[in-house]
Amino acid sequence: MEHTRPRIGRPPIADPEALRSRLLGFIERAGYGNTSMASLAAEAGMSARTLHRYFPAKADIVWGGIESSIETLTLELDNADDGLPVIEAVAAAVAGVFDQNAEDLAVMRIRLRLIALTPELRANRSATFEGWRHAIIGFVAARRGEDPRSLVAVSAGTAVHTVLLEALSWWALHSEATDPAATIAAALHGLGTLIAS
Structure with a gap:
């Protein structure tokens, strides 16, 4: 044996x-x-x-483990419906990112809650989230036919990105919110309504 x-x-x-x-x-x-x-x-x-x-x-x-989402977001924005307003197109693209990168929502909520509640983590934004900002700025610039370094492209793209991040933090901290993509869409819709008014 x-x-x-x-x-x-x-x-x-x-x-x-x-x-x-x-x-x-x-x-x-x-x-x-x-x-x-x-x-x-x-x-x-x-x-x-x-x-x-x-x-x-x-x-x-x-912060790690979400690097591939930059490529997914860029692809979703590249394929966005030209008939949609910019904010709606971004919301649809983000929903597509969540569909293709289906991380366990419980794990995602823990990750985002830690970031929302920890100043050290919030101050040290990851390269991935910065990549999201640049992708959105590029999309805004392309829709407007402007250079990505132009004032409106940078400021508007950054504003949309900030709303997106704050919506994710809000979702993480409110257990009654079940869908992060829907939360982001609602926040971006609110921004669009404010701009329109």
């Missing part, structure tokens, strides 16, 4: 997104300011050094 020898070496590679989901829940329970990479590594059952291979910093656990 053969004896199975224990494997020696590194532990099996974890699924980064499953690991992120688990750690986001831990961070929310303990509080962002009360967690360290060492405590997160202990929760994950690995060394801090190994955890750093997945997430270089604690903020990366919260």
Whole structure:
């Protein structure tokens, strides 16, 4: 009868997104300011050094994993219905992003709630969210036939982007809101109504 020898070496590679989901829940329970990479590594059952291979910093656990959404948003905006007003087209594009990147809404809510309630995270906006801003500015500029660096394109695109971010934060903090895309659409519609008035 053969004896199975224990494997020696590194532990099996974890699924980064499953690991992120688990750690986001831990961070929310303990509080962002009360967690360290060492405590997160202990929760994950690995060394801090190994955890750093997945997430270089604690903020990366919260902000990371959404990089592909920039490409999706850009594609959705490129394919937007030319007959829709700019704000409605952006709302439809964002809904398309959520449809194609169907992260577990419970995990998404935890992620966004942590960002909304943690000044350190809000101050350190991710490159992904900045990518969203640039995509929206580019879309506004294209619709107006202007340079993306023009005053109206930059200011209007940034305003729409800010409404989008605040709507996501509001959704994360209000459990009665069940659909993030619908929340964003309502906020952008409110902006459009205000502009029209």
